[in-house]
Amino acid sequence: MTTDALPGSAQPPVTTRDAAPVRKVRKVSGRRGGAVTMHEVAARASVSVKTVSNVINGYPYIRESTRQKVEEAILELGYQVNVSARNLRRGRTGLIGLAVPELSLPYFAELADSVIRAAEERGVTVLIEQTGAVRERELEVISGQRRQFTDGLIYSPLALGPDDVGELAVVAYPLVLLGERIFGGPADHVTMSNVEAARAATRHLIERGRRRIAVVGAHPGEGVGSAALRVQGYRRALEDAGIPFDPALVAEAGLWHRATGAEAMAHLLDAGVELDAVFGLNDALALGALHELHRRRIDVPGQVAVMGFDDIDETAYSAPTLSTVHPGREEIARTAVDLLLARIDDPDDERPFQQVIADYSIVARDSTAVVQA
Amino acid sequence: MTTDALPGSAQPPVTTRDAAPVRKVRKVSGRRGGAVTMHEVAARASVSVKTVSNVINGYPYIRESTRQKVEEAILELGYQVNVSARNLRRGRTGLIGLAVPELSLPYFAELADSVIRAAEERGVTVLIEQTGAVRERELEVISGQRRQFTDGLIYSPLALGPDDVGELAVVAYPLVLLGERIFGGPADHVTMSNVEAARAATRHLIERGRRRIAVVGAHPGEGVGSAALRVQGYRRALEDAGIPFDPALVAEAGLWHRATGAEAMAHLLDAGVELDAVFGLNDALALGALHELHRRRIDVPGQVAVMGFDDIDETAYSAPTLSTVHPGREEIARTAVDLLLARIDDPDDERPFQQVIADYSIVARDSTAVVQA
DNA sequence: CTGAAAGCGCTTACAG
DNA sequence: CTGAAAGCGCTTACAG
Numbered sequence: 109m110t111t112d113a114l115p116g117s118a119q120p121p122v123t124t125r126d127a128a129p130v131r132k133v134r135k136v137s138g139r140r141g142g143a144v145t146m147h148e149v150a151a152r153a154s155v156s157v158k159t160v161s162n163v164i165n166g167y168p169y170i171r172e173s174t175r176q177k178v179e180e181a182i183l184e185l186g187y188q189v190n191v192s193a194r195n196l197r198r199g200r201t202g203l204i205g206l207a208v209p210e211l212s213l214p215y216f217a218e219l220a221d222s223v224i225r226a227a228e229e230r231g232v233t234v235l236i237e238q239t240g241a242v243r244e245r246e247l248e249v250i251s252g253q254r255r256q257f258t259d260g261l262i263y264s265p266l267a268l269g270p271d272d273v274g275e276l277a278v279v280a281y282p283l284v285l286l287g288e289r290i291f292g293g294p295a296d297h298v299t300m301s302n303v304e305a306a307r308a309a310t311r312h313l314i315e316r317g318r319r320r321i322a323v324v325g326a327h328p329g330e331g332v333g334s335a336a337l338r339v340q341g342y343r344r345a346l347e348d349a350g351i352p353f354d355p356a357l358v359a360e361a362g363l364w365h366r367a368t369g370a371e372a373m374a375h376l377l378d379a380g381v382e383l384d385a386v387f388g389l390n391d392a393l394a395l396g397a398l399h400e401l402h403r404r405r406i407d408v409p410g411q412v413a414v415m416g417f418d419d420i421d422e423t424a425y426s427a428p429t430l431s432t433v434h435p436g437r438e439e440i441a442r443t444a445v446d447l448l449l450a451r452i453d454d455p456d457d458e459r460p461f462q463q464v465i466a467d468y469s470i471v472a473r474d475s476t477a478v479v480q481a
Numbered sequence: 482m483t484t485d486a487l488p489g490s491a492q493p494p495v496t497t498r499d500a501a502p503v504r505k506v507r508k509v510s511g512r513r514g515g516a517v518t519m520h521e522v523a524a525r526a527s528v529s530v531k532t533v534s535n536v537i538n539g540y541p542y543i544r545e546s547t548r549q550k551v552e553e554a555i556l557e558l559g560y561q562v563n564v565s566a567r568n569l570r571r572g573r574t575g576l577i578g579l580a581v582p583e584l585s586l587p588y589f590a591e592l593a594d595s596v597i598r599a600a601e602e603r604g605v606t607v608l609i610e611q612t613g614a615v616r617e618r619e620l621e622v623i624s625g626q627r628r629q630f631t632d633g634l635i636y637s638p639l640a641l642g643p644d645d646v647g648e649l650a651v652v653a654y655p656l657v658l659l660g661e662r663i664f665g666g667p668a669d670h671v672t673m674s675n676v677e678a679a680r681a682a683t684r685h686l687i688e689r690g691r692r693r694i695a696v697v698g699a700h701p702g703e704g705v706g707s708a709a710l711r712v713q714g715y716r717r718a719l720e721d722a723g724i725p726f727d728p729a730l731v732a733e734a735g736l737w738h739r740a741t742g743a744e745a746m747a748h749l750l751d752a753g754v755e756l757d758a759v760f761g762l763n764d765a766l767a768l769g770a771l772h773e774l775h776r777r778r779i780d781v782p783g784q785v786a787v788m789g790f791d792d793i794d795e796t797a798y799s800a801p802t803l804s805t806v807h808p809g810r811e812e813i814a815r816t817a818v819d820l821l822l823a824r825i826d827d828p829d830d831e832r833p834f835q836q837v838i839a840d841y842s843i844v845a846r847d848s849t850a851v852v853q854a
Numbered sequence: 855c856t857g858a859a860a861g862c863g864c865t866t867a868c869a870g
Numbered sequence: 871c872t873g874a875a876a877g878c879g880c881t882t883a884c885a886g
Contacts, residue, residue, distance in 0.1 A: 143863095145862095145863060145864085146863065146864065147863080155872075155873090156872065156873045156874075157863090157864080157865090157873090157874095158865085158866080158872065158873060158874085159871090159872060159873080161864075161865060161866085162871090162872085165865085169871055170871070170872090171871065171872090174871080174872085188626070188629055189629070189863090189864080190569070190629070190862085190863050190864065191574075191629040191630055191864095192565055192568035192569040192574065192862085192863080192864090193569050193862070193863035193864035193865090193878090194863080194864055194865075195565035195568075195569075195864090195878095196563070196565040196566050196568075196569050196862090196863080196864070196865095196877095196878050196879065196880085197863080197864045197865045197866085197877085197878055198864085198865070198878090199878075201564075201565065203608075203630070210594065211584060211590045211591070211593050211594045211597075212587075212590055212591050212594050212794055214585075214587065214590070217584045217585055217587075217590035218584070218585050220584050220609075221583065221584045221585050221611065224584075224609065224610075224611055225611075233608060233627060233630065234608075234609070235576075235606060235608060236593075236597065236607070236609055237597075238594065238597055238598075253561075254606060256561060256562070256563070256564040257564055257575075257576070257606065365798065366795065366798040366799075367797075367798045370798070370800065396798065399798075399799065399800035400800065402775050402800060403800045403801075405778075421585055422739065424740075425738065425739040425740045425743070425769065425772075426739075426772065427743065427772035427773065427775060427776045428776075516879095518878095518879060518880085519879065519880065520879080528856075528857090529856065529857045529858075530857090530858095530879090530880080530881090531856065531857060531858085531881085531882080532855090532856060532857080534880075534881060534882085535855095535856085538881085542855055543855070543856090544855065544856090547855080547856085562879090562880080563878085563879050563880065564880095565878085565879080565880090566862090566878070566879035566880035566881090567879080567880055567881075568862095568880090569862050569863065569864085569878090569879080569880070569881095570861085570862055570879080570880050570881045570882085571862090571880085571881070572862075
């Protein structure tokens with residue numbers, strides 16, 4: 109080692125031929141050269157590397173005095189395990205992948221947040237990949253180079269459909285599927301009861317006296333995915349209450365963004381459709397609808413009640429605050445991580461793939477409050 | 482190798498003692514055991530491993546016929562480089578860290594998005610870490626275990642201040658600092674001209690005839706960080722125009738969220754402060770203010786113009802759309818990645834630390850439109 | 855242009 | 871409870 113100067117430091121290079129036995133300040137080195145190795149720790153503690161390794165990995169049967177010697181040496185030398193070497197030896201990386209459409213979409217940003225936290229609790233690190241909800245890139249994620257970096261993948265496709273189950277069949281690493289695009293795939297699957305949740309959301313509106321409930325975000329002609337399932341739940345709730353289904357109340361929105369929600373809402377209003385409530389199939393759509401209603405000075409919830417789906421942070425801050433469906437994002441994240449780690453820990457486990465359905469709950473806020481007469 | 486069944490497959494375990502010379506379908510294996518090695522490729526192509534390595538790493542002086550033999554063998558065997566082994570040998574991981582407060586905050590979600598894209602173009606992968614803007618965790622990131630995984634770090638602290646420069650001094654890996662909390666630290670630094678941008682934003686309002694311009698999001702008593710700098714820019718613009726500064730127009734908001742923006746706005750209005758414009762020190766604050774104005778049926782921009790800062794996606798979708806400052810997020814991300822990679826590629830480079838200031842621009846939207854008389 | 859061989863820093867049977 | 875040694879799969883001087 110020739111210099112301790114920071115790389116790129118403005119100071120003149122200092123050649124340290126240190127005579128001092130122990131350095132005062134040991135810099136936090138990244139993975140770069142000259143790092144302390146296990147052998148040096150072993151030498152200093154007068155034990156074998158095996159023993160150092162045992163201490164580090166929490167092997168239980170170590171004499172207390174030995175453990176202490178080793179721990180002291182580790183501290184004194186500022187030793188850190190070389191992760192690449194460990195990975196090479198173990199055949200693991202300690203990293204799991206998370207593939208989502210885009211972090212710019214609040215729901216997925218929050219999902220990523222939850223997955224990172226859940227993984228952290230289990231001592232693993234998350235590598236996020238963005239697919240842009242582009243079919244080609246969603247397929248690329250499955251077999252791309254990044255799979256070399258990770259022990260498994262949590263995969264939330266938006267463009268793939270049931271026909272792509274075959275693409276997943278080639279996967280030989282632990283995989284957990286999220287969402288409603290592919291069912292029965294060769295992977296564990298965490299999802300939610302979209303139909304029941306949407307039914308409950310609609311019932312929530314009906315119970316508050318609403319009868320003309322519009323839906324924003326439908327994907328007409330699509331048989332799979334969240335849109336189809338949630339519209340189905342909406343229709344069930346109408347049936348339950350004996351309210352006839354009126355197609356005029358169903359507004360399409362391909363992308364589930366605020367902008368499309370506002371547009372769809374505008375279409376409904378411009379068409380003169382009579383309505384006293386709006387169910388946005390996700391929160392962004394509902395917030396878009398809310399803005400459009402505001403813009404037209406239509407009182408929420410006085411004239412029109414609004415309901416969303418996802419319970420993103422923002423819904424607690426909008427004016428009025430938005431009632432929505434809490435889809436158990438934390439639970440979904442935790443379950444996905446746990447399922448993945450179970451497969452990673454025991455790759456020869458032959459137990460059948462699991463499908464876990466997360467609990468949802470209705471979050472009642474101001475946008476669906478009962479207005480005092 | 483005993484079985485090709487998917488791990489955890491419901492099928493009975495199949496012991497493959499394959500006699501067939503070539504497998505039909507090779508599964509995309511993660512990092513798990515039994516993967517093809519370079520030696521097998523070398524054997525099949527009848528060359529040495531060195532040659533295979535050369536082909537893979539694009540070493541130029543290889544006979545065309547040799548290259549083809551090797552490439553065929555790679556294809557036939559479905560060979561993929563073992564990243565852990567390569568990393569161990571190279572002393573690099575190909576991963577860079579990105580530490581941000583929270584992905585749930587739209588600005589940071591979008592920043593992460595941009596950094597991931599920029600890194601992807603350069604062939605490196607990003608590992609995101611969340612600090613929650615908690616001082617303790619921001620410090621932990623600097624020396625934590627994850628630094629073992631990455632070749633360098635892009636670091637965006639929110640809780641640390643100038644006094645913490647010392648904490649960075651121990652860092653011996655390439656580091657790029659983002660934001661306005663720490664200046665002159667031992668690292669490259671990408672920032673923006675907060676003062677000038679805020680001044681331009683305020684001027685934008687003044688040019689549209691506004692004179693009573695409120696500021697939302699100030700941090701009274703704080704000398705560093707975005708809040709102080711942006712308020713400074715605001716005051717300069719007032720001076721430029723000969724408008725006296727009125728402290729009553731400055732509203733505090735510790736956290737820069739939609740909710741606090743709405744609260745601050747409410748305070749201003751309840752206090753009866755006369756105003757014809759609001760400058761939110763970030764977009765979330767401005768959007769919160771916008772909602773509060775809507776709620777009170779105060780027309781934007783008719784009665785009050787609203788300006789934000791950050792140009793998050795959402796500002797293009799709000800009603801009315803929000804004028805804001807475009808801080809060159811993409812440029813910041815790209816520059817940060819490039820600076821970091823330059824240090825990683827040449828760790829012995831002694832060139833002084835750079836401070837790069839990204840260009841900003843004013844985005845004029847409906848919330849500051851000039852209203853026809 | 856290509857080969858034989860050392861070594862990156864761990865973990866883990868195998869012995870004792 | 872601990873040690874000596876092999877080997878994970880690469881890359882890279884060193885030779886030719």
